Amino acid sequence: MKQNSFYITTPIYYPSGQPHMGHAYSSILADVFARFMRADNKKVFFLTGTDEHGLKIQKASEKADLEPLIYCDKISQKFRDLAKKLNLSNDDFIRTTEKRHYKSVNDLWKRLIKSGDIYLSKYKGWYSVSDEAYYNDDEVVIKNGKKVSTFSGSTVEWVEEESFFFKLSSWEKKLLELYDRNNKFILPISRRNEVINFVKSGLKDLSVSRTSFTWGIKVPNNDKHVIYVWLDALTNYLSALNYPDTNDNLYKNFWPASVHVIGKDILRFHAIYWPAFLLAAGIEPPNRVFGHGWILSGDEKMSKSKGNILNPIEIIDAYGIDELRYYLMKEVSHGSDGSISLKSLENCINSDLANNYGNLCQRIFSFVKNNCQNKVNKSKNISEADKQLINQTNELTKNLRNEMSNQNLNNYIKSVINISFLTNKYINDEEPWKLKNNNIEKMNNILHLSLEQIAKISLLLSPIIPIASFKVLDALNIKNKSKNLSFLNGSNLLTDKIEIKQLDILFKKIA
Ligand code: MSP
Numbered sequence: 001m002k003q004n005s006f007y008i009t010t011p012i013y014y015p016s017g018q019p020h021m022g023h024a025y026s027s028i029l030a031d032v033f034a035r036f037m038r039a040d041n042k043k044v045f046f047l048t049g050t051d052e053h054g055l056k057i058q059k060a061s062e063k064a065d066l067e068p069l070i071y072c073d074k075i076s077q078k079f080r081d082l083a084k085k086l087n088l089s090n091d092d093f094i095r096t097t098e099k100r101h102y103k104s105v106n107d108l109w110k111r112l113i114k115s116g117d118i119y120l121s122k123y124k125g126w127y128s129v130s131d132e133a134y135y136n137d138d139e140v141v142i143k144n145g146k147k148v149s150t151f152s153g154s155t156v157e158w159v160e161e162e163s164f165f166f167k168l169s170s171w172e173k174k175l176l177e178l179y180d181r182n183n184k185f186i187l188p189i190s191r192r193n194e195v196i197n198f199v200k201s202g203l204k205d206l207s208v209s210r211t212s213f214t215w216g217i218k219v220p221n222n223d224k225h226v227i228y229v230w231l232d233a234l235t236n237y238l239s240a241l242n243y244p245d246t247n248d249n250l251y252k253n254f255w256p257a258s259v260h261v262i263g264k265d266i267l268r269f270h271a272i273y274w275p276a277f278l279l280a281a282g283i284e285p286p287n288r289v290f291g292h293g294w295i296l297s298g299d300e301k302m303s304k305s306k307g308n309i310l311n312p313i314e315i316i317d318a319y320g321i322d323e324l325r326y327y328l329m330k331e332v333s334h335g336s337d338g339s340i341s342l343k344s345l346e347n348c349i350n351s352d353l354a355n356n357y358g359n360l361c362q363r364i365f366s367f368v369k370n371n372c373q374n375k376v377n378k379s380k381n382i383s384e385a386d387k388q389l390i391n392q393t394n395e396l397t398k399n400l401r402n403e404m405s406n407q408n409l410n411n412y413i414k415s416v417i418n419i420s421f422l423t424n425k426y427i428n429d430e431e432p433w434k435l436k437n438n439n440i441e442k443m444n445n446i447l448h449l450s451l452e453q454i455a456k457i458s459l460l461l462s463p464i465i466p467i468a469s470f471k472v473l474d475a476l477n478i479k480n481k482s483k484n485l486s487f488l489n490g491s492n493l494l495t496d497k498i499e500i501k502q503l504d505i506l507f508k509k510i511a
Pocket of ligand 1 (some may be wrong): 023234235262
């Protein structure tokens, strides 16, 4: 595994409708990991994009009465716009209708033919267009008179056609060995068990081409068939690194991927099919697949077909992007599903952002402005209370890198917001305002330490709420080259004599 580079991906989204909060969640989660690694001085490549082939998109374009590519141009742009609105720091945005992607899918297919892992036969079975997935008889039930998948609840249809197959069954043992060798290949752990049990129960060969529609990448040397959309889509992770040019710097620096962030509904494709395709093609599999839970509205997955979508754009316009990012990252427990509502969004903004971190910054910055002409000096006399705060902070920060490298973002946020809480408490207990007239040196020291704490908290929060934290870091006059996490190794951030700038209100309390 590469130590100093970090390749992270979001799923590439189906441009079959409006982007919604579930998409926003997946993307922000990946963005937070990418920003953290960048702040921790790693070389980062962060990819997102759109997944534009297959029957689902063909049908959506027919419904919109547009040519598939024109339809995709339009909707893909909405996802690009959403990426901006979410303040994603993606290094690239890939579309599976791009030339570079065709080249890479063609190469992968040819390798699988060459290795003897693809053969021609006939598919007979169930298919869900909405999931773009094949299901076995025992994965299908009748609900309200319709055949649906027990796994996703979506409607399935019977398909019988000539098809190329991938010899998935012969990769069972190698996959189990992979999960064993890299026991964090699938996180969270509960999902790992789910996948292992599924693989152990026996894998059937997978149909990897279709003949009954045309919107896809044609099978090389047999253009009656289009390549199964998941084999096509998963390959985007390679195409963005200029595969098949394995001498390309992007490929050399960033493959194998460090982590594919995905929702639990597409775990099987990423944790079983994808490594099997790669192993068969002689390409190293990724290091990790992180399967997050769903954003629920009430008890149901938020989705277009259910009509229960909270529109991220409207929420950002009403509450702000940092606010939404913080809320989703804090409130949704990353392994499990999480229900969201405007009420809990407002409570979260008030309690953590306005009353805790925002208030900490505001009270110290205005005190320093009103009483010290924005200048503060540190002294050599450290009090017991100072030492205690420093030790508590060290204790809370010592595991943060580990939390992030295991995608334990909830624990990370809890620790950081706790540092902010403890710093507010320290200020309440130390009462610097009472020292204005009789102990300027001690007052300065309390303020200096508080500002140092604010700098640390802001850097730690910067992957989650980049806009607000960078405002604070700029007001602290921290230079760009120091806006990173090297202080986690024990160094101080601020010089002994500092001058700060004015800081405007960061978060408005919601009444
Ligand atoms: N196109 C495939 C992914 C291909 S990756 C090679 C796809 N697209 S999607 O647009 O349907 O979903 C994209 C991601 O959004 C998935 O990870 C999915 O789990 C996530 N979400 C969609 N709805 C969701 C929620 N309600 N909650 C959280 N995430 C969910 O799947």
